[in-house]
Amino acid sequence: MKSTSALSTLLLLLPAFAAGDAAFEQRCSDLDGSFNAANTEVILAGYVAQGTNITFPESAANSCPKFTIALADMCRLRLNVTTSSTSSVIVEVFMPTNWASKRFLMTGNGGLGGCIQYNDMTYGTALGFAVVGHDNGHAGDTGLPFLNRPQVIKDYAWRALYRAGKIGKRAINHFYPGSIQKSYYMGCSSGGRQGMKAAQEFPEEYDGIVSAAPAIDFHGVLSTGGHFVQAVGPPGSPTNLNLDQWNAVHQMVIRQCDGIDGVLDNVLEDPMKCQPRPEELLCGPGQTWASHQCLTAPQVESVRTIYSPIYGNGGRLIQPRLNPLTREFLGYRVSYGGVPSYLSEGWYKYALFNDPAWNMATDFNLNVIDRDFRKDLFEVSTNKTDLTNAKNNGTRILMYHGLSDGLITSENSYRYYERVSRDMGLPSSQLDEFYRFFPISGLDHCYTGDGAWFVGGSVQYSPAGALDIDPSDSVLMTMVKWVEEGIAPNTLMGRKLVGGVVQGARAHCKHPLKTTYKGVGDPNLPSSWECRTA
Template identity: 50%
Template sequence: MKSSILTFTASLLFSLAAANPGHGHGQPTFQQRCAHLAQTFHPDHKTQVLVAQFVPSGTNFTNPDNHPTCQSKPFTITLTDMCRLRLKVKTSHTSEVELEAWMPLDWNKKRYLVLGNGGLGGCIAYPDMGFTTWLGFATIAHNNGHLGDTAEPMLNNPGVVEDYVWRAVKTATQAGKKAVKHFYNTAIRKSYYMGCSSGGRQGLKAAQDFPEEFDGIVAGAPANDINNLWSISGHYYKLNGNPGDARYLSAAQWVAMRNEILRQCDGLDGVTDGVIEEPRTCKPRFEALMCGAGQTWASHQCLTATQVDTVRRLYEPYYGTDGKLLYPEFDPGAEVNSDVWGGEPPGAAEWWKYAIFNDPNWDFHTQFSLQMAMDMKNLDPYGISTWKPLAKLKQKGRKLLTYHGLQDGVINSGNSYRYYEYVSRTMGLTSTELDSFYRYFPIPGQSHCHSGAGNWYVGATSQVGRVLGAKNIPTEGGVLMSMVKWVEEGIAPETITGRNMNSQTGVQSSIKEHCKWPKKNKYLGGNPNLKESWGCTNP
């Protein structure tokens, strides 16, 4: 009995010391406090500590989420000494969220960052965690309520759907804050969010519904109005068809069409560089690639009239049976960055099968149609459309920065323009008035979230973790650190610095300042690879 009391007392004293590292003599080290989080961190009955470990800089950290869709980059080289904490949090009797908190040894700025998810959202962004932890952020990322970039766990489980739509990001944010405050035994100074694609939609969801969680939100290529986004991807697939169909274009033929579009539109901005600076001004004549009498693709690399009609319809806005816009048109120049010709769109098909119809045998080929798209547009489970004004964000005094690549073949960039103007109209605010809390930056030559022919690297999620030698690239002027400067110094970004670089070598070939909408990038003359050769012009 006496031994048990002594053991309990020793454990209690260690727990108190771990929770209060600045008090007493011989307090536990960073490593010891990290290793004992399983004993010291018990925020509520819903939260379970799965892993608590010290991870030194230079560790080859293997992705523990072994779903095959999460293995595109199966390991991450850690860049700083840190404490890794993995938690599981119950969100309902049928759903739960797993999250990781990477807490750096050097946390002198006391910044907190939550990262978003991509696609169907069940993969943790470990590479981005490694980089942002090196930047000094206590970084949180989560599995969005299920494992894998798939909607299968949503089948007959509305709790998982609700996690995917909004609850996972809010749950992970709040649980992560508790963990960070407990571990460092000090308050978080500023809280940030950064995500792209589905993660961009998550950022807008936070900005619309719970902006109090973040001082600054960075949302790239947001997948809001997502039902119509998935409908237009289905429309593209049905439009292009399958190999053997008369209307079908192969990957090589889409490349040829991209080259023809560049031939007609690349020089509109004064520079021939593979980038259409303002795709919305590009109105190509697709018939220029049409075969003449006796000509074929094999003989003349040309398209049939039926194939040209496929292309023409691709670049038209998608309208419903009532004549109202469902989704903006495809971005000229994004053809080879698209999955338009890549087969049945898996995200759309899985969402409809598992989250909407609860029928794994639902058949895309026979059941998707414009009428189905009309039926789907009004379905908004748990507010997944994420299409509301930013009244709460403005009221709370928080900040939102959005950006969108203009060479995006996955989410048409017109959707971000459309949302910006919707916010302006519904809130009755001019661009100058919006500037105090909401700024949008189009990024010419950027593909979907990363890569592209232009100055695509803007220090964003899905970029920093995949670029070799990213530590050697200045972070000043990128989207995340521009948001930090806006929040902490009151200096709002007028431009975002973009770099054209090889992601495998980290070699930079050019630099450009991307302008805040509604201003536009303008070539001023001189070497187009230098940022001094570009400026911003008013609309």
């Protein structure tokens, strides 16, 4: 972390609650005995200085992050919260010495939900939040703990988030002399789904919810894993494309659609206007990938399938098409590379069927999708469109989604937003009071991309240069201004961060307005764009 970064400057401006105060450190270590709550065990309570490398015991045996660097002096509290006779949740509470804001931040998870987003937590403390994270009821990004353990599934669906928030707030209010004044949530992917679950079921817990690339319509999202693996076949099969071939498809989409928005920048400002024609890459007689970088007819058909909606039994729309930019490695590895998605297969095998022998490549079909939708274990679908309680509570919801997301199609978020509008009978002008949606061009799944992808959101703080960007217009602080100052956002500032250097910026417009190039000016400057109705 650079001492001259924008974040470091902000830290210097925050008034210290007890920086360097031995009493703060002692009060922190005393939590081991002073903090008591039903069904809760204190595992660790200790002071952590800024710059400390924090490691995590649960990460040694799984793919979760192995360490994070503390960005503020803080008290760390680690808890084990029992949720049933067969389930429990690990909860982490980071409480900075600088807590003049008296703000609470809950962080989300990802995938099948067992990794705590420690980087989000440390960044939150640097901004003066007391922050909570949790393992969603099991360690590691795997569905194996779901096997014959329905209470663990319940934790994953919603209970871990709810209980962790409750116990985290209690710990924070116990530790500090003052009480929490405002509560916020931030998460992406499964964490985005968790945010929308809170908005749907217990909005009273949060004043502001930031939900990114949410895995709402959960069963539809998972169905893509099975549908795609059967469509493209395993690596080496006639219908499969390797990563180099998918990169060629990506470039084909750029050639066909990049100019639609008036700027050639490898970014589609409105990908729903793009209808790729993969036949452009079709091999002629005697041509091969090795000789002409072309695709066979079966491979072209695979591309057509990936870029088409998924329909189930009776013609039911299961999931909109994948975004027509497919270069991101995560999407290739999890969705359309031909290897069964560990996310989808882990859910079907261990949660839906309770059968370790179940195989997605051979056992998946449309009836499986129907069964998953029908059972909707603990309402994990997160499909409720009546947000009246959130509206009445005054909870603000800011949802954003990358328009080159290669894992969860951004059309899923458009679809949900419009369903909320219809089902609540509220046009956008009235939804704006409490719920706003921002499509982010050039953003892949949660982070990175070819466009102005950095909005200061969940899991975006690890890349080089991220901590050097002024956090004042980040999505989290934008939400704070909306909640605490009544300044509702019409745009969300994004920056093109490449190799640690900001190479451009764009103010992404609130849906249903479109971020539109004015026709003149440097397209890397926000002033060259405006929000239009079409």
